[in-house]
Amino acid sequence: MIEFNGVSKNxxxxxxxxxxxxxxxxxxxxxxxGPNGAGKTTAMSILATLQLPGAGTVTVDGRDxxxxxxxxxxxxxxxxxxxxxxxxxxxxxxxxxxxxAYHIPAGQRSHLAAGLLELVDLPDKAGVYxxxxxxxxxxxxxxxxxxxxxxxxxxxxxxxxxxxxxxxAEMKEIIRHLKQMDKTVLISSHILPELAEICDEVAIMDKGxxxxxxxxxxxxxxxxxxxxxxxxxxxxxEELAAYLATRPGISDxxxxxxxxxxxxxxxQAEQAGLLQAIITxxxxxxxxxxxxxxxxxxxxxxxxxxxxxxGGN
Amino acid sequence: MAEINPVLLKELRQRFRNKKASWxxxxxxxxxxxxxxxxTYLNWRNAPGFYQPSRSQxxxxxxxxxxxxxxxxxxxxxxxxAISGERERQTLxxxxxxxxxxWQIIWSKLVxxxxxxxxxxxxxLPLYSIVFLYGGxxxxxxxxxxxxxxxxxFLFGCIGVACSAFFRKTxxxxxxxxxxxxxxxxxxxxxxxxxxxxxxxxxxxxxAASSLPLPPDFITGVAQFLQETNPIFVLMEIxxxxxxxxxxxxxxxxxxxxxxxxxxxxALLLFWSARLLFPRKNN
Numbered sequence: 001m002i003e004f005n006g007v008s009k010n011x012x013x014x015x016x017x018x019x020x021x022x023x024x025x026x027x028x029x030x031x032x033x034g035p036n037g038a039g040k041t042t043a044m045s046i047l048a049t050l051q052l053p054g055a056g057t058v059t060v061d062g063r064d065x066x067x068x069x070x071x072x073x074x075x076x077x078x079x080x081x082x083x084x085x086x087x088x089x090x091x092x093x094x095x096x097x098x099x100x101a102y103h104i105p106a107g108q109r110s111h112l113a114a115g116l117l118e119l120v121d122l123p124d125k126a127g128v129y130x131x132x133x134x135x136x137x138x139x140x141x142x143x144x145x146x147x148x149x150x151x152x153x154x155x156x157x158x159x160x161x162x163x164x165x166x167x168x169a170e171m172k173e174i175i176r177h178l179k180q181m182d183k184t185v186l187i188s189s190h191i192l193p194e195l196a197e198i199c200d201e202v203a204i205m206d207k208g209x210x211x212x213x214x215x216x217x218x219x220x221x222x223x224x225x226x227x228x229x230x231x232x233x234x235x236x237x238e239e240l241a242a243y244l245a246t247r248p249g250i251s252d253x254x255x256x257x258x259x260x261x262x263x264x265x266x267x268q269a270e271q272a273g274l275l276q277a278i279i280t281x282x283x284x285x286x287x288x289x290x291x292x293x294x295x296x297x298x299x300x301x302x303x304x305x306x307x308x309x310x311g312g313n
Numbered sequence: 314m315a316e317i318n319p320v321l322l323k324e325l326r327q328r329f330r331n332k333k334a335s336w337x338x339x340x341x342x343x344x345x346x347x348x349x350x351x352x353t354y355l356n357w358r359n360a361p362g363f364y365q366p367s368r369s370q371x372x373x374x375x376x377x378x379x380x381x382x383x384x385x386x387x388x389x390x391x392x393x394x395a396i397s398g399e400r401e402r403q404t405l406x407x408x409x410x411x412x413x414x415x416w417q418i419i420w421s422k423l424v425x426x427x428x429x430x431x432x433x434x435x436x437x438l439p440l441y442s443i444v445f446l447y448g449g450x451x452x453x454x455x456x457x458x459x460x461x462x463x464x465x466x467f468l469f470g471c472i473g474v475a476c477s478a479f480f481r482k483t484x485x486x487x488x489x490x491x492x493x494x495x496x497x498x499x500x501x502x503x504x505x506x507x508x509x510x511x512x513x514x515x516x517x518x519x520x521a522a523s524s525l526p527l528p529p530d531f532i533t534g535v536a537q538f539l540q541e542t543n544p545i546f547v548l549m550e551i552x553x554x555x556x557x558x559x560x561x562x563x564x565x566x567x568x569x570x571x572x573x574x575x576x577x578x579x580a581l582l583l584f585w586s587a588r589l590l591f592p593r594k595n596n
Contacts, residue, residue: 048410052592069592070412078410084402088327100319101411145407 007056034205077146102149136167324425369447389490392473395422471579505539
């Protein structure tokens with residue numbers, strides 16, 4: 001449904017995107033994550049036909065965003081990271097205006113606006129001036145605005161930015177509902193645990209490049225070349241930490257109360273051998289296992305590896 | 314039936330729903346009305362109980378010139394924030410991702426702003442009835458003056474829209490639009506007066522000017538052209554004061570030169586403004 005193919009984009013001397021390629025299949029909720037300046041907003045702007053790629057091609061539903069920009073606009077709903085609303089317009093009028101801008105017939109607009117306000121849980125705000133709505137309500141109204149022309153693809157740049165926890169939860173619910181409607185959603189956010197909850201797949205970007213992509217499980221596995229392990233013993237935790245430091249494939253071994261944490265590099269058989277060796281040596285082991293990484297830690301690990309590689313180059 | 318452009322409809326709805334519109338209209342009428350009624354009062358005071366009908370033409374000139382200055386003040390002010398205001402409110406990008414073309418957006422912005430200016434001018438029509446009350450002015454002259462206002466406000470509006478498309482900040486756009494309007498209104502007049510004086514001294518054989526490499530006819534032609542593109546000179550000519558030189562024939566009457574030039578320049582500015590909204594490879 002969405003295809004970036006070798007896209008590069010410069011702003012003066014700054015390289016915003018470099019040979020960026022990504023494929024998003026229909027019906028997926030796809031997360032774009034990366035630090036500030038990673039190129040997420042640039043990629044989304046190109047997809048939204050607001051900027052031209054310097055090199056490469058981008059297509060939406062098989063339509064090129066440069067040569068068939070009008071066709072693409074009919075297929076996408078775009079919500080930028082920062083957006084304003086019009087003063088002196090009521091919520092329903094706001095949606096009807098955008099419906100007209102997408103050439104929806106006049107007779108359908110008011111019914112459409114009412115339905116969309118219902119979808120984003122603002123049915124009682126139809127007659128309220130837009131600028132008097134709370135930030136969370138404005139975000140939901142903007143999401144409704146993205147849907148006026150029933151697009152196949154939604155591009156949501158930081159839709160949860162600046163929202164309180166309740167408003168974020170409501171936004172998540174709406175995005176889940178959009179997935180049920182078979183919309184393809186490309187979403188960026190800094191709040192990684194929430195992205196992990198709603199996204200089918202994610203892509204990690206850094207310095208304009210795609211660093212990793214796949215399901216959340218795949219991403220966390222990719223970053224798991226060296227695993228964080230934890231052993232809890234009934235006594236002699238300090239001695240165990242010192243013992244582990246002498247073993248091959250183990251680094252950063254340290255005691256923390258009754259438990260010992262360390263970084264382990266090796267196959268599962270070696271991991272089993274390590275446990276057996278500890279028990280044979282006489283430590284009373286209560287727990288032994290891997291400290292599960294979440295998306296945030298995977299993101300830090302992947303972007304950290306990139307930074308280390310860049311530093312080494 | 315063709316549907317009204319959604320941006321135009323929205324702009325008109327927003328503009329006329331806003332209380333500022335009523336206040337601006339009231340202020341405009343108070344200023345124009347003060348000119349006319351003040352002048353009428355002075356006329357009556359100098360000759361109590363008697364009104365000289367011949368002076369109604371002076372009132373007409375005063376009213377028309379005052380209105381031109383107010384148009385030059387109001388029109389760029391209303392249009393200079395048309396696009397930059399959308400940028401500042403962060404609504405432009407969303408608008409550009411709809412099925413509306415950049416041309417439709419630009420044109421609607423101009424029409425909605427100028428519609429308000431037309432309302433201002435139309436609202437002054439009752440003041441013109443004071444002039445008609447005492448005679449001395451033909452309906453053709455009034456129609457000419459209002460036609461002149463439409464052409465003038467078109468270009469002034471286009472200048473404002475072009476500045477707002479080019480500059481990111483409304484403040485910079487407004488100052489530049491006023492600067493260009495002033496250059497068009499006063500700059501061309503001053504330059505033409507300067508050229509006429511230069512030509513006069515040249516013809517008189519003054520030493521400083523006699524070394525000029527340009528033929529005197531060329532200088533006079535440029536001066537006349539500047540006058541025919543200057544709104545003050547053209548308005549005075551419509552009002553029957555014979556203020557424009559009549560040495561050259563440009564193939565069109567003075568009002569024809571003015572109309573063609575202003576409409577063409579305005580159309581070019583609008584075209585350029587629409588181009589500025591296209592996505593670019595580097596920005």
